[in-house]
Amino acid sequence: MSLKSYSRARAVHVMLVYTGGCNGCDIEIVNCILSPKYDAEQYKVFLTWNPREADVLVVTGPVTKHNEKPLREIYDAIPEPKAVIAAGACALMGGVYKNIHGDIPSEEIMGPVDNIIPVDAKVPGCAVRPEDVLSGVVSALPLLLDAK
Amino acid sequence: MNENNKITEKNVIETEVTMGPVHSAAIEPYRVRLFVEDEMVKDAEITVGVNHRGIERIMEGLPVEKANSLTEKICGICSNSHIWNSVLVAEKAIGIDVPERAQYIRVIMEELERLHSHLLYLAHGNEVLGHETFAMRIFYIRETVMELLRMIGGNRVQYGASIIGGVRPRCELDAMRIQKISEGMDIIEEKVLDFADRFVSDPMIMSRITGVGVLTRKQAIKLAATGPTLRSTGVETDLRTEMEAYEPFEFNVITQDDGDVKSNLLMRVLEIPEAINIIRQAIKNLPEGKITNRSWDMQDAPITKSYIEVPRGKLYHSYALEDGRVRNSIVRTPSITNIGAMQYAAVGHHISDAQLAIVQCDPCFTCTDRAIQIIKI
Numbered sequence: 001m002s003l004k005s006y007s008r009a010r011a012v013h014v015m016l017v018y019t020g021g022c023n024g025c026d027i028e029i030v031n032c033i034l035s036p037k038y039d040a041e042q043y044k045v046f047l048t049w050n051p052r053e054a055d056v057l058v059v060t061g062p063v064t065k066h067n068e069k070p071l072r073e074i075y076d077a078i079p080e081p082k083a084v085i086a087a088g089a090c091a092l093m094g095g096v097y098k099n100i101h102g103d104i105p106s107e108e109i110m111g112p113v114d115n116i117i118p119v120d121a122k123v124p125g126c127a128v129r130p131e132d133v134l135s136g137v138v139s140a141l142p143l144l145l146d147a148k
Numbered sequence: 149m150n151e152n153n154k155i156t157e158k159n160v161i162e163t164e165v166t167m168g169p170v171h172s173a174a175i176e177p178y179r180v181r182l183f184v185e186d187e188m189v190k191d192a193e194i195t196v197g198v199n200h201r202g203i204e205r206i207m208e209g210l211p212v213e214k215a216n217s218l219t220e221k222i223c224g225i226c227s228n229s230h231i232w233n234s235v236l237v238a239e240k241a242i243g244i245d246v247p248e249r250a251q252y253i254r255v256i257m258e259e260l261e262r263l264h265s266h267l268l269y270l271a272h273g274n275e276v277l278g279h280e281t282f283a284m285r286i287f288y289i290r291e292t293v294m295e296l297l298r299m300i301g302g303n304r305v306q307y308g309a310s311i312i313g314g315v316r317p318r319c320e321l322d323a324m325r326i327q328k329i330s331e332g333m334d335i336i337e338e339k340v341l342d343f344a345d346r347f348v349s350d351p352m353i354m355s356r357i358t359g360v361g362v363l364t365r366k367q368a369i370k371l372a373a374t375g376p377t378l379r380s381t382g383v384e385t386d387l388r389t390e391m392e393a394y395e396p397f398e399f400n401v402i403t404q405d406d407g408d409v410k411s412n413l414l415m416r417v418l419e420i421p422e423a424i425n426i427i428r429q430a431i432k433n434l435p436e437g438k439i440t441n442r443s444w445d446m447q448d449a450p451i452t453k454s455y456i457e458v459p460r461g462k463l464y465h466s467y468a469l470e471d472g473r474v475r476n477s478i479v480r481t482p483s484i485t486n487i488g489a490m491q492y493a494a495v496g497h498h499i500s501d502a503q504l505a506i507v508q509c510d511p512c513f514t515c516t517d518r519a520i521q522i523i524k525i
Contacts, residue, residue: 020200022222022224026175034275067199097201100218106206127305
């Protein structure tokens with residue numbers, strides 16, 4: 001393991017972006033990093049709100065019309081190498097908001113996240129469980145560590 | 149953050165500080181504009197609408213059972229309140245009797261949700277204060293509630309307890325579950341009282357939050373604030389005293405006098421033992437019998453309204469029924485009426501207290517983004 005990977009593995013900064021879900025996933029993700037029960041900080045995973053210092057972008061929600069542009073801008077602001085995790089049913093396939101009417105398209109929902117930015121790992125669940133979020137972040141780590 | 153400076157007539161520089169929609173201080177997306185003079189906030193403006201999903205429009209024409217479970221997805225914090233109120237509308241419209249045991253279980257779910265919502269508020273408030281240790285301690289207490297909710301509903305966030313005519317069979321409370329709830333209540337009460345002791349006796353925190361974000365009683369009533377935000381200014385108002393489901397229970401309506409951040413935080417701390425008290429009464433006197441009344445027929449109904457008290461205030465749902473499908477659905481959540489209070493509370497204080505003043509009203513902008521129709525009179 002190179003020195004770069006070694007140091008990267010010891011300071012993984014996660015940025016959470018909320019794009020119009022129901023708040024359930026966001027609280028679970030914050031809970032998974034801050035709460036002493038799951039405490040991702042013990043694995044050197046930190047929550048940040050600054051895209052410039054983030055390594056992993058966690059996106060929740062079905063991406064509403066007004067959130068599409070900010071999401072792209074945040075993705076561009078994160079330095080390489082980066083990984084994107086889509087967390088929750090809404091981020092994976094639009095959730096109930098997009099699909100409850102079958103094939104009739106909704107003008108409000110631009111998602112899922114796949115349509116807007118490339119996604120590296122997907123965490124299912126409505127709402128996601130903190131354990132799953134942790135494993136999602138871990139599965140995205142090789143992208144960061146093996147990058148040249 | 150954009151700053152446009154302009155020199156006013158008095159030679160005082162008025163600055164506009166804009167945050168959002170995605171900003172480090174706020175988890176949820178919303179936009180706030182602060183007009184600042186000499187680092188003191190002169191005016192504040194909150195704009196919502198970023199996460200508009202058009203839920204009322206999606207509900208139009210759905211079968212009523214499907215629409216009920218969709219209302220739960222409005223908010224991940226007060227999800228049980230939404231599904232309960234939505235089910236109440238259908239029950240009121242068709243005229244369905246709900247078994248007493250189901251009412252008790254619904255009350256238990258609602259009070260557990262009140263516990264986790266208030267604990268989340270306290271954690272969030274402490275994080276905005278900059279006291280992350282307290283925030284982590286409260287998150288730890290909150291885990292107990294989440295585990296209880298997961299045990300009863302099968303999920304940590306969206307539990308879907310209420311269905312038309314009662315509660316889901318999954319949410320039946322047997323002896324083992326009652327035992328676990330009872331043990332959980334003891335743990336939460338002990339830890340919350342311990343936290344309250346430390347919180348009130350910390351001079352740094354108390355001096356930081358006293359007199360910040362003051363909302364007077366007159367203004368709170370004028371701005372139509374609801375729930376704990378209104379109660380913290382001394383107005384004794386709680387819809388639970390009028391609700392049918394809460395008739396068998398005895399509880400106190402907590403009020404505070406000052407309407408500042410301290411009153412709001414203490415409101416939540418004092419409401420937690422009341423909620424625990426209601427849960428204890430409910431599991432002690434839990435009636436025997438069925439939990440679901442299935443002997444009802446769907447029928448058409450005109451627009452029916454229902455108000456209930458949720459952790460943040462008054463929640464309103466209304467819809468009409470046509471061939472078992474939902475028509476003209478309207479949802480009004482407590483946060484939308486509290487926006488005026490948030491704007492007012494931020495004014496007149498230092499800019500570093502503005503976020504705290506907004507957070508003290510317990511905003512939930514996910515709930516808030518409904519279709520709003522403004523009619524000129």
